[in-house]
Structures are given as C-alpha cells and as structure tokens.
Amino acid sequence: MTVRERDARPLPPAQEAILFESRQASESRTGALTCNVQTVLEIIGFVDIAALQRAVDAVVRADPLVLSGFGYDAEGRPISFQPREATLRLRTVNLRELSSADRAVAAQRLEEHERSEEFPLGAPPLIRLLLIRIADRERRLVVTSHRILLDSWSHGEFVSALIDEFCSGLPRLGIRIRTLSKHDARPFPLDRPDRVLPARAA
Template sequence: MNTSQSAVEDILPLSPLQEGMLFHSGYDQDSRHLYIAQFSVDVRGALEPARLREAAETLLRRHANLRVSLTHRKNGDPVQVVRRDMPLAWQESDLGHLGEQEAQARAEELTAQDWELGVDSRRPPLVRFTLLRLGPERHRLLVTAHHILLDGWSFALLFKELFTLYGTGELPPVRPYRAYLNHLAARDRTAAETAWRTTLDGLGQPTHLARGARFRPAAPPRTSPSG
C-alpha cells in the first residue's frame, strides 16, 4: 500500500461478499461495468445545488465505507483503506436553456455516458454524484457507485439521509461500519461453511461450455429508477 499515512483514517477487512465482488471485478481488468449501481431521482420544486452538494460532502464524512479505496496487503489479503481526504465526485450540468423535450433527451444521453464511464474498483472514489438542471424547478440527481459500496436497499438509505441533511441537517449518530465487520468476524465461520455445504449438497451439476466457446464475464443490467 502506498497511501499516505496522514490521509488514512482506518484500514478495514472486506466482508465475504465484498471479497467476492473484488475478485470478479479484477477478473476482467478491462471491465468497468461488472458491478455498477446507478440510480436517479427527479426533484420538483426549488433546489439549491450548493446546499445539496454540501449535504453530499457531509454524507461522505458521515460514512467511512463511502470513503474507501481498495488495495491488498503485502501478503495478498484485500483491505479497504478509509481516507480522510477522499474528494467528493460531483458534477453539475445546466440544461435549463433547452426546451423540455430536448433537455430530457440530453439528460438521457448524459445518464448513458455516466454509465459508460463505469466505476473502476482500482480507482477511487467509488461513488459519484451528477446533478442535472432540467428547468427552473426541475432537477435530476444521478448517483453511480460500485456495488461493493452500495446495493438497492442501502441506496434508499443514502437518498433518505442525503435529503434529510439537505433539509434539516440533523441525523442521529451513525453506527461505525467496523461494528458490522466485527460482527462478521465473531461468527463461527466453520459452522457456517458446514451448514451451507450441507444445504447445497446435490442441488446442481457443473456447467459445461460447448466445445470452442469463449467465456466473457456478463455485466448486470443497468438499474436507474426515478423518484
């Protein structure tokens, strides 16, 4: 690891699910689309972009697992390094000078471009925000992240906290992510492996590829609901 020690807040292990995602992300070094989660929210009414950006910055300071870079120790073990100085990846585009239909079409183009940019697990930050102004009181907030940080359930929490911070700015103290990792470490892993081995025994047969077939990792379908 070559991260400056002054910028490091903590060094955490990965959860088993995160380890699997990191392994598959590194399997195809050219893929930036293997584990991407992309969600958008349409906002109607007056919006203060600077205030929303400040709320996003507060969100990053609040949650250590949103400020991680992924690397390996000298012995090969994967770890996530929590950085104090992780920059907020934030972009704004003003499409308000366009007509409504043209602004909507351009917003779809920018959303697709953001998806094509992908998220490289080797190059943090692993979450980014894009605010599109579609009109005087119409905005779209696009959030794209590596699935190793967020899933659909936690994305809902992210948006809830983000707009709470934008509004009242008050949230209860967050439980450290390390507490969850400590919970996982305290479990009887051998017993869990035995239980799953017994449960899955005999359920499936190995998959055989046709002669001469070439395997390529498949990217998951894009998810981008509007709220």
C-alpha cells in the same frame, strides 16, 4: 492494483468476492454493467446547490466508510482503505439552453454515461453525484455507486440519507422529489445489508 495505506483493513468474504469479480469484469469490459448501481431523482422546486453539497458532506461525516477504496496490499491480500484526500463532490450540468426534446435526450445520455462509466476501485470515492438542470425549477440528481461499496439496499439507504439531510435544512418551499429510475447491477449471491447508513446524519 497494490495499495499502501496505514488504515488498510482486510475485506469480509462478500466484498472480497466482489473485488475479484470486478477485476474479471473490468478485463472483459463489462465492469460497469455488472457492478454499478444508479438512482435518478427528479427535484421540482428551488435547489440550493451549496445546501445540497452540505448535505453530501454531512452524510459522509456520519459514515466516512462511504469514501473507502479497494485493492490489494503488497502481499496480494484484498483490502479496503480510506485515503485522506478523498472527497465526494457534486457535479452540475445545465441543459436549459437546449430545446425541450433535446433536453430529455441529453439527460438520458448523461444518465447512461454515468451508469456505464467504470469506477477505479483504488481511487475513491466510488460514488458519483451529478445534478442535471432541465429547467428553472426542474433538476435530476443522478446517484451512481459501485456495489462493492454499496449494494442495492445500502445504495438506497445512502440516497435516502442524502435527501433527508438536504430537506431537513430547508424552509417549506414546496420542493417535490420523486424517483425517476433505478438501475441495479446484476445481483451478487453474497450481497446483504451489512452496513446501515442513518436516515439522518448526526
């Protein structure tokens, strides 16, 4: 995956190692199992989807590096880059027409699919956001990322920043948000919190 971008940057050793490992894992068809990190949140109450997307946009503006992609330059050197056309969009699925039991099964399958789907590292964003509507006032927000972009710690900071930004613009409508599940990729020895996302977007 050769990349030609004017704003390409060399990778620090930790990300370079993850890039190499990700390529090997992809070739062995275990890429998503070793590289994806996921958090599933339950949101009870009224959810303004447009407001949630605005919160996503605000977090991205606060730290544009979350739209980074990764690959190799023409000389074969590992790099990160930010394509100007990359955007992070919230996707939605409505399961309300299913029976209660079928909704739970369908939601779990969607979460597993998000977790098992590989990210093309050269085609960011390397974050997926899926909002699943379970009932009129019940939704699940599935946040999945690749650990070359966000390690387990940074992934948690991203989720916190997103929820803080979303809730900051809401009136007191009694929204309740809790974590349903977390799935971390296999820990990588060099992972460390190099990057810090603000708790609140500016």
